[in-house]
Amino acid sequence: MEYVVAAVILLVVLVVGAVGLVVPRMRRRELPPPPAPGSTTTLERPPAAPTVPPVEEEIPPLIEPSAPVVAEEPPAPVVLEEPVLEKPEPSVGRLVRLRARLARSQTVLGRGLLSVLSRDHLEDDDWDEIEESLITADVGVEATQVIVERLKERVRILGTRTVSEVRDQLTEELVAALEPDLDRSLRTAPHDGRPATVLVVGVNGAGKTTTCGKIGRVLIADGRTVLFGAADTFRAAAADQIQTWGERVGAETVRGPEGGDPASVAFDAVKRGIDTGVDTVLIDTAGRLQNKVGLMDELGKVKRVVEKHGPVDETLLVLDATTGQNGLEQARVFTEVVDVTGVVLTKLDGTAKGGIVIAVQRKLGIPVKLVGLGEGPDDLAPFEPAAFVEALLGGDA
Ligand SMILES: Nc1nc2c(ncn2[C@@H]2O[C@H](COP(=O)(O)OP(=O)(O)OP(=O)(O)O)[C@@H](O)[C@H]2O)c(=O)[nH]1
Structure with missing residues (x-):
């Protein structure tokens, strides 16, 4: 009997042991119970993602591919054509x-x-x-x-x-x-290692930028090399305008940022002119009313800064002939701020008041050196008193 009891106990122990081994294994496969509130959770590192072999990504082309390339003759080499430069009319006559x-x-x-x-x-x-x-x-x-x-x-x-x-x-x-003995020549001949500098000034819309471009053409027609300085930084279009004039005759333009310091653009233009060895640097300035003190001071500064390279050779005041006697007061103030050496009278084609040339010279004591007679690129002429009077009176030259 004792043997039977012992055998039963042994059997029970074996059964319990076997159950104890099997149940925990099955439990391990089940989700863990939710953590008790307030207990800390230890985050386990998730199992590493299975390594997937890299797939080669297809990068779309920048330009859509055209039809499959068929082997053909290599293209003829592209010959870059030189821009065709205009040949301005000679200034004489x-x-x-x-x-x-x-x-x-x-x-x-x-x-x-x-x-x-x-x-x-x-x-x-x-x-x-x-x-x-x-x-x-x-x-x-x-x-x-x-x-x-x-x-x-x-x-x-x-x-x-x-x-x-x-x-x-x-x-x-x-x-x-018209005081025919006044010296009306434009001082545009270069100095030793330095170009001549011409500053173009005047009120808004007088025709400064156009005149600057036309003078460039007059000089090029007469065999000089020219560089433009776009110191009209108020009006981006003015810089574009002068650059276009330059491109037509193969002249470089130095320009600065819109609203930038005009004196610095003018300085850089002359510096570039020295470096490239051109004969003449033509500086276009922004239009300004003679009664705006700040703007007139700025003009004085442009001239002083340019003169760090050497004296300005010509300061040309552009006057619109159609403004008649009103233009004379503007002119007087300009002559006080910058030392004007010559007058360019524009738009003489649009007025019956050609006599303004006489008044301008008499009042200012400054020679009219050039006259604008139209919007065309070569509609600017050196002023010659005898030819002008002949033209006014309608007789033969
Ligand atoms: N008919 C005629 N028009 C001219 C003459 N000179 C300039 N113009 C015109 O006058 C207008 C003004 O010329 P711009 O050269 O832009 O004048 P600006 O003085 O530079 O102007 P701002 O920079 O705004 O002060 C343009 O339409 C030119 O074509 C000229 O001699 N005759």
């Missing part, structure tokens, strides 16, 4: 060629005056009419009085007059009023 542009002035001055002067007897009324014609043509009161007095005197002394005699006398008086 331009005024004569452009004389028809003064037709409006001719009507007032030429035909008007000559028809009065060729009357048999010149009475006071006739002289008044002559005076009026000159003043209407913007010659200015002072200059008109001088011209009329001198003509009266000559007519009185000469006594009898033919139309051609009167015409000659009038021509002489107008030419004399």
Whole structure:
């Protein structure tokens, strides 16, 4: 009996042992019970992801592939064509060629005056009419009085007059009023190792940028090399404009950021001109009203900064002829801020007041060196008093 009890106990122990071994294994496969609230959870490192063999990613092309490439003849080499540069007209004789542009002035001055002067007897009324014609043509009161007095005197002394005699006398008086002996040459010849510098100044819309481009062409036509400085940093279009003028004739343009310091652009332009060895650097400045003190000071600074490279050779004041006598006050202020050495009178093609040339010179004591006679690239002419008066009076040059 004792043996039976012992065998049963042994059997029970074996069964319990076997169950104890099997149950924990099965439990391990089940999810762990949720952690008791408040207990800390130890995060176990997740099992490493199974290693997947790398798949080669397809990178889309930047440009869509065209049809499958078929082996063919290699393409002919691309020959880069040199830009075709324009050949500006020579400056000599331009005024004569452009004389028809003064037709409006001719009507007032030429035909008007000559028809009065060729009357048999010149009475006071006739002289008044002559005076009026000159003043209407913007010659200015002072200059008109001088011209009329001198003509009266000559007519009185000469006594009898033919139309051609009167015409000659009038021509002489107008030419004399234009002070033909003034030096009108543009100082654009380079110095030893340094280009000549030309500064172009004036009020808004007078035609500075256009004139700058046209002067560049005049110089290139006369055999000089040119570089433009786009110091009009107020108007991005002005820099584009001058650059286009330059590209047409193969001249480089130095420009700065929009709204940048114009003096620094002007300085850099001259520096570049020195480095590249050009003959002349033409600097276009922004338009400014003569009564804006800050802007006029800025102009003075542009000139001073440029002069760190050496003196400015020409400071050209661009005046719009259609603004008539009003332009004279603007001009006076400019001459006080920068030492103006020459006047460019633009838009003479659009006014009947060609006499403004006389008034400008008399009032400012500065020679008119160039005249603008249209919007075309070569519509700028060196000013020659005799040819100008001939054109005004509508006779032969
Ligand atoms: N008819 C005529 N138009 C001209 C002449 N010169 C310039 N212009 C025109 O005048 C306008 C103004 O010229 P711009 O050169 O842009 O004037 P700007 O002085 O540089 O102007 P801002 O930089 O704004 O001060 C343009 O339409 C030119 O074509 C000229 O001699 N005759």
